[in-house]
Amino acid sequence: MHFPVRAITLDLDDTLWPIAPAIVRAEDALDDWLRRHAPRAATRWPPDARRRLRARCDEERPHLAHDMTGQRRWMIERMLADAGEDTALVQAAYDAYFAARCEVEHYDDSVPALERLAARVPLAALSNGNACLRTIGLMHLFRFQLGAREHGAAKPDAGIFHAACARLGFAPGEVLHVGDDIRTDVEGAQRAGLRTAWINRGGARWPRTMPPPDLEFTTLAALADWLDANPQPESMSA
Template structure:
């Protein structure tokens, strides 16, 4: 399918890098830190128990469903208070968690493809997560980063997509949203009136009647498509 793309909004976790290894590492790094600095918390809340406590806090605070960072802080405070450690340590514990959360391992194609996309059109990061592009070292590829926490609502809420389009100064149909999640990214973008691209690295089957505008197994393939589309526009001109 050929159509004009004036800008891209791009998901981060599981689109530029796999999140599962990060999730496993942050739990272990945080547990190691707690064993050294808050041993009563570590004893009462080993990794499985800490995970259950975090899920409990998340369930209790649906008003913060868009703010993973604050929910993580509240979980740490709760754990320390109930274990008998000073909750003042929660700030440092969160900093330890957050540093590890931003240590990502990109999919092999992602960084070169991102550079190619950003050379063609403005790219904005649009994520429900709490990754920091400056810490990761790729913020120079992005026009801006808009997260669910800053906006106050998470994908698939149409308002988040529309806010990004507003900052780009474009109508939704001029913007291509790219992501891995069928409901949050693709269906969310479709409902908000954006063009949609599904990065389907696992070869999953599309479950809905209305398909995305584009589907690729890698971000590099999207960059190839955008290069070809640009060449067609140039030749037509």
């Protein structure tokens, strides 16, 4: 399939890097910080208890569903308060967690592919998570990063896709959204009028009941190959 691509929006977690190892690393970093600075909270809130607290956050504070930073800060404050620790420690505890959360391990193809894509068209990051591209060291490849927290709503809400297109200066049909998640990335972008590319690293089958993506690849490198094989008009280059 060939169609013009003036810009690309990209999901981050599980598209550029696997999220699970980063979250495990972040939880371990928080454990270590609590043991050193708030030991009663460390004892009171082992990982299983924190998972239950996360579920309570989802139930009691649905207005934070799009705000991973707000969720985590609320959880840490609750943990400290319930254990009789100083709640003024929230920021320092969160900083320890977040620094480790941004220690991501890129898929082998991700960075070279991003460099190739960025040389061809403008890139924008569009994520429901709270990873910081500046901290990770990839911000120079992107025009901007738009997160659900900053926008006020998460994918698959059409508004976040439209906001990204407006900042890029292109109509939705001229922008290709790239991501791993069937519902939040592909279905959400389709409903917002964007072109879609599904990064299917695990070899999953597309649901028969849903309209397929415009493109499907097992790696980001394959997307870069596709873009190289389908040159865009000069006026569409970055």
